[in-house]
Amino acid sequence: MARNSKNLKAAYAAIDRNKAYGLAEAVSLVKGNAKAKFDETIEIAMNLGVDPRHADQMVRGVVAMPNGTGKTMRVAVFAKDAKADEAKAAGADLVGAEDLAEAIQNGESGFDRVIATPDMMGVVGRLGKVLGPRGLMPNPKLGTVTADVTAAVNAAKAGEVQYRAEKAGVVHAGIGKASFDEAKIVENATAFIDAVRKARPSGAKGQYVKKITISSTMSAGVFVEDAAAQ
Known part of the structure; x- marks a missing residue:
């Protein structure tokens, strides 16, 4: 000190x-x-x-x-099936659907950005009280609600x-x-x-x-x- x-x-x-x-x-x-x-x-x-x-x-x-x-961004992606595979290939740190939502509700916090495909917003919406105060709720205006998860993950990782x-x-x-x-x-x-x-x-x-x-x-x-x- x-x-x-x-x-x-x-x-x-x-x-x-x-x-x-x-x-x-x-x-x-x-x-x-x-x-x-x-x-x-x-x-x-x-x-x-x-x-x-x-x-x-x-x-x-x-x-x-x-x-x-200069910061390593940890990215969580809500997606299913082919889009989940796409997110993993792009380098997302956490990928899932209902299972990821449950993990976050149980205290998982190892991420700095949350991205979701449009069809997953029903699941993500239930996490408003957890993600909202951290400013992490996906938002279409910010490009974090998108079908192009590869571009979104790459942008987050690039700074x-x-x-x-x-x-x-x-x-x-x-x-x-x-x-x-x-x-x-x-x-x-x-x-x-x-x-x-x-x-x-x-x-x-x-x-x-x-x-x-x-x-x-x-x-x-x-x-x-x-x-x-x-």
Whole structure:
């Protein structure tokens, strides 16, 4: 704990907490301050001028990270017969139907993404209280309810990121690891920012993107200058 506190103090000393930096400089600062003994995740958070409690102000979507996220995604697929075989061939970690639903109800949680073929949504729907709070319910708008399970599994494994505005109007995601080249982190951050900006809902009024912050798992956040607002 003492070491972490020392590193965090050093990170704060290295940045101007009242300044918004250009994206490339912000990434450089965050990457330079990531001094933990493990490969820290680089995260981005966008504070939006929306109230997600209103349907016309919800911000939700999916974006493919150009350089992946550095995280190993564990994928569960609800499918039967040939589609189940297809999911297994694509590299899904868990595949099943009623048996998979029972396993999840009994505590199975070894997955980060859930994909389902349309005919399996009757089974998956019964898991709403388990999957919903984790943001894992399959959704056609996010490409996780689909007959093309191969494409869905491949996208998830390649670093596709889902995002959803929280109560305070914040969306966030992991966009890489501290071991990534700065240029790759910048490219991923740009893809995420662009996707969220394009997802502006019809009910959003006034300033949409209020603040952008980039940080690492154990280090201080750095404010990012919103170039599009200049």
